[in-house]
Amino acid sequence: MSSSRATLIQVARRAGVSLASTSRALHGTGASPAMVERVRAAAAELGYSPDATGRSLRMKRTFQVAFAVADIGNPVYVEMLTAIHEVLAPHGYRVVVMSTGQTVASTVDLVRSLGSGFVDGLVVSPLRTDDTLAEAIRQAPVPVVVIGRSLDGIDSVSTDSAAGIGLAVAHLLEIGRRRIGFVNGPLDTTPGAARQRGFDAATAHPGFTGEHAETERADDFTVTAGLEAGRRLLARGDLDAVVAANDLLAIGVVRAAGELGLTVPGDLAVTGMDDTEIGQVFRPSLTSVSLGSAERGRLAARLVLDRVGDGDGVDPARQSAVGPHLVVRESTAVASKEKSAR
């Protein structure tokens, strides 16, 4: 650390011109070349760099955007954060990481805290949503973009994870599996509810050529919870495939299968969701439904960027969506039970 920094007024004095001219010269707005030259020199000599706080107070813009999720350690959210940062940084925006907490109430608090004006906008991906949260977001003093679920009058980036589960079920039927289990996470979360709908729809559909379908619910979207739920599910019935609601649960299911001496994909085919790196690296590598985490992050960042720019409140809410797609890997490979060494 060192002595306190130079201010604009000092640069002005040093250059022997007015404060206003100094500001203009530094911004290149309506100043003569001579003036610009003079001010630049003075600024350089003093090692001047503009104060973000003074600027923010005057302009009523912080050049900051918040990204809030329940668990920033989750690979899906990390991908979103990275993508958001990549979009915003080149536009001069900083990214502030915040936590929604686990409950709707804490998420509402987070949204209300935007009233303190420390960011120009928010990208949030709430695990749980209700009317109070939707209303809080509509009343928020800065633009908010929701990743996860489209809500009336709110900018959002959604994906169809129900259809994604449908993709997984269809794939399993296609490779000849008939007795399909589903390991879901908590039903009171947005993704949990959607994925359950997807599984129920896919297996109740007239086109469902399977013989059996049943669900087991894990306490959380983690490997450990998936292992436990997988044990319960596999103990109950004679299945030849399991759809898991995300990659971590899928890994848990593969483990549970291993405990029973079942091979994957030989005895049991397993699919995940989110197409995470951890699923790609896992052996057997996971067939997974990509929900385009990075892409959703990018889109959300662009939406919020449009709003914070200037013309805000004019355009109606925009609902954006990213389609799911299946990535087939070893965990549902149709080949023989003997996995080739590649």
Added chain:
Amino acid sequence: MSSSRATLIQVARRAGVSLASTSRALHGTGASPAMVERVRAAAAELGYSPDATGRSLRMKRTFQVAFAVADIGNPVYVEMLTAIHEVLAPHGYRVVVMSTGQTVASTVDLVRSLGSGFVDGLVVSPLRTDDTLAEAIRQAPVPVVVIGRSLDGIDSVSTDSAAGIGLAVAHLLEIGRRRIGFVNGPLDTTPGAARQRGFDAATAHPGFTGEHAETERADDFTVTAGLEAGRRLLARGDLDAVVAANDLLAIGVVRAAGELGLTVPGDLAVTGMDDTEIGQVFRPSLTSVSLGSAERGRLAARLVLDRVGDGDGVDPARQSAVGPHLVVRESTAVASKEKSAR
């Protein structure tokens, strides 16, 4: 979004008291109970929330701390970020995520940009360091804590990854391995250089009971680079163990071994470093040297918190350290070549 927010002056008018009293009442500093009551009511009616920018300008504190790394997607940095956030948030500090870029020059730019005063402090974990960066950090207008390498006159949290590699080598010798390879990342990075030193020291040490030791260098600390380096290393010689400079490289090495029909740990024992979740989930689960990523994040956050609090520049630089420790898992299990199903 809605109408613009209430200011302190409006609360003051509403309560029929002065601006100063309003501020004091809201902060609970030297105001009568009656005053507090009155002001609170007025604030509530107006839905007042204090403006962070005005506050920051006046107090010369932003209540923000930056965390900067080259790649926020790296699991190690994610753990640090999570830990830092957990320490700072309860103290009312927000965390701003920034990028150091890949080069020393871009990191220096980042440090210089702190002159804009948008954060009260910085926690940075640079991949590469030199004197210009060290000097820039010493001159920085806000407290900086470095995670990774201790530098003169700079607060830092380091770990001894060289000793960590020593732990891995010792473990391999202990389980009877004698011909040991090392897959390192780029040597011009702080971790790459340290880990090479560690391997060279461990294998040159008089206590080294092995017969052979050789190094192959990967282009990057990733799975793909590890796969390629692993292929080169295994093609060259007859090894019974490989030490990898991090978990991702280790996964690449296990893959390369698989391609050659080598079993892990039967034919080849493999160790990683960083003790990441991905290494724990991988099959075979990775024996890994933990460098306490979360703990380093926590310590760094506490250091920066001490500095931003108040008394700054008084205390000398503090060098803090977290010791490495080995976590043994399947990839070096001594048992038979047949891996038990648990």
Added chain:
DNA sequence: GTGAAAGCGCTAACAC
């Protein structure tokens, strides 16, 4: 094209 001056919202002297 340049300068003078107002004022963003807040806290902290300083008087009373």
Added chain:
DNA sequence: GTGTTAGCGCTTTCAC
């Protein structure tokens, strides 16, 4: 204990 006032650093009218 309360009120008055200055001023943090900046951008932007407004006059010239």
